[in-house]
Amino acid sequence: TFKGIWLMVFSNNLLMGAASTTAAPAAGYVPKGAVWLDGTADYLTRTNSGSATSDKTFTVSYWFKNANPDFSSNVNYYHWGGTSGGSGLSGEYLAGGIGAGAAAGVPEYTITYNGSTLYSDAKFRDPTAWQHFVCIIDSANDTSSSRNLVYHNGKLITWESGTDITQDKQFKYMQDTYKQFWGVWGYFNGTESYTPGYFSECALVDGLALGPENFGTEDSNGVWIPKDLTGLTWGNYGFWLDFEDTTSTTTIGYDVSGNSNHFTTSSFASGTSNWTYDRPADSSTDTGNYC
Numbered sequence: 683t684f685k686g687i688w689l690m691v692f693s694n695n696l697l698m699g700a701a702s703t704t705a706a707p708a709a710g711y712v713p714k715g716a717v718w719l720d721g722t723a724d725y726l727t728r729t730n731s732g733s734a735t736s737d738k739t740f741t742v743s744y745w746f747k748n749a750n751p752d753f754s755s756n757v758n759y760y761h762w763g764g765t766s767g768g769s770g771l772s773g774e775y776l777a778g779g780i781g782a783g784a785a786a787g788v789p790e791y792t793i794t795y796n797g798s799t800l801y802s803d804a805k806f807r808d809p810t811a812w813q814h815f816v817c818i819i820d821s822a823n824d825t826s827s828s829r830n831l832v833y834h835n836g837k838l839i840t841w842e843s844g845t846d847i848t849q850d851k852q853f854k855y856m857q858d859t860y861k862q863f864w865g866v867w868g869y870f871n872g873t874e875s876y877t878p879g880y881f882s883e884c885a886l887v888d889g890l891a892l893g894p895e896n897f898g899t900e901d902s903n904g905v906w907i908p909k910d911l912t913g914l915t916w917g918n919y920g921f922w923l924d925f926e927d928t929t930s931t932t933t934i935g936y937d938v939s940g941n942s943n944h945f946t947t948s949s950f951a952s953g954t955s956n957w958t959y960d961r962p963a964d965s966s967t968d969t970g971n972y973c
Contacts (some may be wrong), residue, residue: 710901711910713745713882715925716961717934721750721759721878723949724956725866726923726935730858735889735917737856742817743885743897745908745962748780748809749878759877760794760867761815762884764855776855777867778817778832779877780806791839793817793830795853800830800844812882812962814898814906820891821851833894835906856888856919864923864945882961883908883924885939888917908962916941928953 719725734740742762750759763777776795783790783801791802806813818831826846832839854860864884865877885897896914901907911922921943927933930953935945950956 710899710907710963712963713908713924713961715928715934716745716880716882716958717925717956718749718880718958718960719865719877719956720949721876723876725876725948726864726945727866727948728862728921728935728943728945730856730860730862730919732858732918734856734919736822737852737854738822738850739820739889739891740856740917740919741887741890741892741896742778742819743815743883743887743892743894745812745814745882747812747880747960747962748806749880750809759875759879760792761877761879761881762817762862762864763867764853764860764862774854775867776819776853778815779867790842791815791832791834793819793832793844793847795847795851798845798847800846801842802832803840803842804834812880814894814908814962816892816894816897818891818893819847819853821847821849821853823891824849831891836894836898836900862886862945866948880958880960881925883911883922885911885914885922886916886920887914888919890915890917911939914939919943921945925957928957931955 744761746761759781760777760779762779763775765775774796778793780789781792789806791804791806793800814835816833821829823829829847855862864881867875897911898906898909916939920939920941921937922939923935923945924938925934927936931947931950934950934953934957935947937943
């Protein structure tokens with residue numbers, strides 16, 4: 683078991699603790715910030731305003747490190763999602779993240795929308811490694827299996843079970859007045875579930891189905907590392923949360939794509955309270971993957 687964990691960490695490029703004798707990744711883009719969410723009350727949200735470039739086609743990209751590998755309670759820890767109102771799952775919803783799996787208690791990546799859920803073949807038990815996910819939602823695609831693609835560290839995930847997204851489905855996640863979330867999911871009546879973990883480089887590209895090569899790349903050691911997102915065509919609802927500005931609880935959720943699609947923090951005590959040096963890069967003695 684110990685050996686397996688170390689292999690996963692190294693394949694995801696980063697140090698287990700502050701120092702290691704293994705080869706560090708080749709120099710590249712270093713994320714400017716990351717936030718940790720406590721799994722009890724912390725999350726980020728925004729309310730859509732105006733028209734999206736597309737409510738059928740978009741790409742979500744982010745880096746995540748799990749802070750609670752226990753899925754025995756069958757809780758679904760959705761990383762990103764949206765709902766048609768404050769009542770949560772009583773309206774239309776869309777979400778992606780690591781859930782309890784098709785077999786109860788087994789952590790699998792899931793995409794869920796309005797009662798339909800896709801479950802990955804891959805299992806995600808590692809609590810030490812930063813992992814990159816790219817979720818392509820493209821209901822306009824004529825090929826059903828291409829309407830819900832998820833890449834993990836640059837590799838396509840296959841689905842164990844579930845139903846592909848309906849063709850030409852228009853998602854309220856990408857429509858005016860509806861809500862988007864990071865780190866929480868549920869009814870918002872006391873039964874919601876909060877995601878315990880670390881997030882970095884949270885991004886959405888509106889109107890395009892972009893592959894993982896737009897958000898990450900392999901270094902000279904074959905390790906998947908972050909890529910500078912400057913220059914992407916974001917679309918109207920697009921955003922890039924780099925978590926760099928720790929001036930306040932407001933600025934930590936700023937969108938730096940140029941769209942000003944800022945996110946509001948919930949339960950953050952200050953701009954620095956949830957900010958962390960733990961992130962998917964190793965550039966100095968204080969920035970890297972801490973265990």
